[in-house]
Amino acid sequence: MHNQGNRLIFTNQVLCSPKTHVSLTDKLWVAFFNISHSSSIGKYLGCSLFQRRPSSALFQNLTAKSLSKLSNWKMKCFYKAGRVVLIQSNLEGLLVHAMQCYKLPGMVADQLDRINRDFFWKNSNADKDMPLVAWDKVCRPKQLGGLGLRKSAVVNTAFLAKLGWKTLTQPENFWVQQMRAKYGSPEHFFVLRSKRSDSWIWKCLLRIRPFIKQGMRWKVGNGTTINFWTDSWCSKDSLVNMLDLEPTSLPEADIKVSAFITPDKQWDTTKLRNYVPNDIVQHIQGIPLPYTNVDDLFCWGYTDSGDFSTKSATWRTHENIGKDQPV
Numbered sequence: 001m002h003n004q005g006n007r008l009i010f011t012n013q014v015l016c017s018p019k020t021h022v023s024l025t026d027k028l029w030v031a032f033f034n035i036s037h038s039s040s041i042g043k044y045l046g047c048s049l050f051q052r053r054p055s056s057a058l059f060q061n062l063t064a065k066s067l068s069k070l071s072n073w074k075m076k077c078f079y080k081a082g083r084v085v086l087i088q089s090n091l092e093g094l095l096v097h098a099m100q101c102y103k104l105p106g107m108v109a110d111q112l113d114r115i116n117r118d119f120f121w122k123n124s125n126a127d128k129d130m131p132l133v134a135w136d137k138v139c140r141p142k143q144l145g146g147l148g149l150r151k152s153a154v155v156n157t158a159f160l161a162k163l164g165w166k167t168l169t170q171p172e173n174f175w176v177q178q179m180r181a182k183y184g185s186p187e188h189f190f191v192l193r194s195k196r197s198d199s200w201i202w203k204c205l206l207r208i209r210p211f212i213k214q215g216m217r218w219k220v221g222n223g224t225t226i227n228f229w230t231d232s233w234c235s236k237d238s239l240v241n242m243l244d245l246e247p248t249s250l251p252e253a254d255i256k257v258s259a260f261i262t263p264d265k266q267w268d269t270t271k272l273r274n275y276v277p278n279d280i281v282q283h284i285q286g287i288p289l290p291y292t293n294v295d296d297l298f299c300w301g302y303t304d305s306g307d308f309s310t311k312s313a314t315w316r317t318h319e320n321i322g323k324d325q326p327v
Contacts, residue, residue, distance in 0.1 A: 053200060056107040063108065065094050066115045083120050084147050099156040100163070103204040109153040116149070141315055150314055157208055158313035164189075164205045164212045165300070165308040187225070211317065215308075217301035220287060221294040223257030228275070233257060234284050236301060239276065251275065257296075265289050 069090055078086070095112065098104070113135070120138070121131045139154075140146025168186045170176050183202055184192060190213060194206050218226050218233035226233050229240050229250050240247060247253065260268045266289070272281045299306030302316050 056105045059098070059104055059108045062095055062098060062104075063111045063115065066112060069094070080120070084149060087116050087120065087149060095152065095155075096159075099152075100159045102201050103160060103207075104152065104156050106153065109151070109156060112152040116152075120149075139318065151318070154314055154317045155310075157211065157317045158310045160204055160208050161212055161215070161313045161317075162308060162310055163201075164208060167205065168212075169308075211313075215301050215313065215316065216298045217306070219297040219299070220257060221290055221296040223259075223261050223296060225296045226257040228255045228257050228260065229253060231257075232301065234280070234287060239280070242280070243276065260284075261289060265291055 117131065117135050135151075137145065138147050139149045139151050142148050166173060167176050167179055168189060171180070171186075179202070180186065183198070190209055192206065194203050198206075213231070216232060217236070218231050220226065220233055229245070230238050230247070230253075232238050235242060239245075240250070260272055262268050267285050267287075269281055269285065272284060276284075300308040300312070302312035303309050
């Protein structure tokens with residue numbers, strides 16, 4: 001829009017310097033076009049829609065719903081076992097759909113955990129008694145001495161890992177097709193760099209790639225897609241972690257497993273001994289190789305079936321549970 005004589009001429013462009021602050025551009029839209037600014041563009045299926053990185057204020061309705069549930073219950077009438085059931089079936093159930101869509105801010109996740117913790121320990125809102133057991137110990141599987149409760153941030157990460165796993169394994173899914181068309185094929189998922197123009201959900205998926213990769217277990221085919229050092233293909237862990245190596249000091253960090261397979265489909269033991277100790281070489285020799293040229297396959301290593309499950313991802317995300325502990 002510009003002034004020409006006594007007339008205002010509207011054009012189809014509003015030009016701003018790239019260094020113009022976001023708040024100023026928002027004011028320009030209001031001044032010129034009478035379009036008000038909002039951090040949210042509405043809701044879909046109960047979840048807020050937004051364009052930029054969400055703030056904690058955008059998710060205050062989740063904490064408000066949890067608190068409203070508590071106000072209808074007389075906490076002093078429930079034993080601890082009853083409170084555990086209520087937290088699992090109601091407080092966590094309110095948040096599942098939102099957690100499956102995007103990453104909640106850390107402040108919101110902490111507030112939700114505080115609501116659960118206060119409901120579990122306190123007999124009233126005015127009660128100031130100290131908890132008898134640390135919340136980290138309460139939020140553990142029952143077979144490890146906990147009560148089976150889960151932290152909000154951990155559940156959120158597990159659901160995001162489910163979306164990431166879907167991106168890698170379900171090409172027929174319409175949402176996956178759209179994400180692949182916009183951001184690239186799954187072969188490059190673990191090497192893509194986040195861009196400023198990426199959506200918030202995609203940025204969240206890229207941030208949890210280390211956890212997804214940690215849970216992947218590879219079955220060797222032709223070895224062309226398996227990284228020799230960083231992928232888990234000869235054990236439950238990668239060679240980098242097994243040998244306690246620094247990623248920056250790896251010889252040929254991008255080398256593939258196919259480099260150690262001879263043309264007649266045998267392990268090249270002479271070459272393997274130049275890279276790893278003899279006990280690792282003996283272990284690798286026990287891994288069978290296919291006689292034909294077949295692609296490498298991967299599965300989820302935290303379930304017996306190899307299929308991804310949110311339950312297994314949830315417990316493995318907990319920092320206070322070791323990789324080798326059964327859950």
